């Protein structure tokens with residue numbers, strides 16, 4: 001009888017000990033994981049992903065080559081219409097290749113493809129013009145075309161320009177998606193960190209963060225570390241200056257102990273952490 005009691009006590013103790021690290025994480029303010037999910041919106045754009053020139057004369061290094069060289073994977077929030085066969089001629093003419101082929105390349109590389117809607121219409125405008133159901137259909141249409149390439153239904157929707165409100169967010173979540181947002185209602189680790197790289201591309205770069213977007217992103221990561229946050233979802237766009245930016249950023253963050261993971265793996269690892 002005494003042996004059974006001792007055994008029971010041992011089992012109980014070992015259970016408590018196994019549970020201890022979990023409890024520490026729960027109580028602590030910092031996460032030991034140091035995870036980063038690199039995300040890129042508005043593609044696929046062949047001249048950015050594969051390297052080349054757009055019809056507008058923009059020249060880009062290959063983003064996929066940069067990621068491969070650094071041995072990291074990323075998550076691409078695509079516009080569904082670019083993956084349709086009907087877009088092939090347009091993509092070839094404007095973005096230096098077939099957009100769908102670039103998406104196939106992303107998938108082959110082990111990168112993740114997620115949902116940035118089919119038409120990239122601002123939800124406020126689309127709601128006024130066509131209603132909520134239209135928006136949900138636009139999201140479903142994007143998922144279908146992504147799934148035709150990856151075989152997997154997207155898990156995440158990033159609203160164009162991050163325009164979203166609670167009622168619509170709930171409806172999208174009811175379809176089984178996580179909605180990416182900058183809103184304060186989110187736990188900070190599950191909020192997008194907006195790199196503002198779109199302000200540094202194109203003709204007018206007067207609003208690009210100073211002294212550089214590279215410094216801007218690092219400054220925000222520093223700030224988050226001060227607050228005990230060591231996990232970040234970095235939101236970029238498929239634009240040429242961003243390729244150079246991430247080529248500089250990745251090695252520096254690696255040196256600081258960060259690991260780069262796909263958004264779906266990031267979400268699984270981080271959503272269980274203290275908020």
Ligand SMILES: [Zn+2]
Pocket residue numbers: 041042116120160161
């Ligand atoms: Zn966008």
